[in-house]
Amino acid sequence: MLLATALHAQQGKCVLKGNIIAKDGPTYPYRLELDIAGTTGKGISITEQDGMSVRMKVNVQVRRDMKVMVVTENAALGKLPDSMDVCYVTALLRWKTKKGKVQLTGVFSGKDKNKVVCYQGTLEMTGDTNEVPFKEATAKEPAKIPAIADTITTATDKITEGVDKRLQWRSPVCTLEVWDGGVVDGDALTILHNGAPLLTDHTLTGEHTRLVVPLTGKNDTFTFVAGDEGAAPPNTAQILLIDGDERYDLTAFNKKGRSAKIVLTK
Known part of the structure; x- marks a missing residue:
């Protein structure tokens, strides 16, 4: 979330x-x-x-x-x-x-x-209490107005071990972004595409890491393996997949060593 x-x-x-x-x-x-x-x-x-x-x-x-x-x-x-x-x-x-x-x-x-x-x-x-960052705020920042592209989201879901996600896919490539969408606490993640590593033991931050991955056939499998669970277990990763003008926003929750999968089907 x-x-x-x-x-x-x-x-x-x-x-x-x-x-x-x-x-x-x-x-x-x-x-x-x-x-x-x-x-x-x-x-x-x-x-x-x-x-x-x-x-x-x-x-x-x-x-x-x-x-x-x-x-x-x-x-x-x-x-x-x-x-x-x-x-x-x-x-x-x-x-x-x-x-x-x-x-x-x-x-x-x-x-x-x-x-x-x-x-x-x-x-x-x-x-x-009066010292930063604990003192009360005196004014709120104006709410950020999302860009049009940010509103085109067709799925928001969770993936854990044993709960794979299957998506119908149109594009010849998958644009994948991953980051820590909550409190940045040192979570690490390995990402595999059809068994081949894309990222290995990558420490998640608040910044998006983007990968553009050519797809190989009718079914492409992305596996997300939880590494270090950071200071606040379990391992949590925010995942965004972009298929043309469609966006799929998911969150992976897993204990260390456990994995979740996303299968793209054409």
């Missing part, structure tokens, strides 16, 4: 403090120092681990309409001991405000430098 985004181009700094709690593991103090402009931002995370302060660069994405923030660690700041196992965190945080304070809770998944999951668990943090 696609949700309309009513975000406001606010900008500023905020500091969040709390704990990161590994499942069946330790609890560490966790601090975020963020500089946010509109719907994106950058900053640092700070944890105290093995008697030292570990600092990471982070990227941030904000959905104020959903009261959701995604934080992704991407690089260590400073030299760390060779003996320390570095785990890069992607966290999905939901917030609520009360009496001038914001409370954030969520889940995280951590991966090492080889992209192997090393920790999973929860986060609990607090901050100041």
Whole structure:
């Protein structure tokens, strides 16, 4: 499902403090120092681990309409001991405000430098309501008027493992677009056309990735294999297929390793 985004181009700094709690593991103090402009931002995370302060660069994405923030660690700041196992965190945080304070809770998944999951668990943090992105908006942006092409949609459906979708197709090619239509949390996807890979373990973002695929016969099968489920399982991918002036808008929901299929029939 696609949700309309009513975000406001606010900008500023905020500091969040709390704990990161590994499942069946330790609890560490966790601090975020963020500089946010509109719907994106950058900053640092700070944890105290093995008697030292570990600092990471982070990227941030904000959905104020959903009261959701995604934080992704991407690089260590400073030299760390060779003996320390570095785990890069992607966290999905939901917030609520009360009496001038914001409370954030969520889940995280951590991966090492080889992209192997090393920790999973929860986060609990607090901050100041008046700081970005938590202060209330003073005005709404005008609703976006869709382009004419955006209104030509002949199907909106879900595809999961065991629920294949068959479409009657006219064109000699299929224009395929894929992206993360909800909260961008690190979902990855592999796409096969008649068994041959088109994309392999592709990390989905809010930007559309477009493929133009020549069709080979009376039946062409596209298989969507769920990879990493990101910070908020299951794996979710928004899919758009364009057949001339017809558009088919679908959403794939699958657990890691599971797949869904779309068959184009002439």
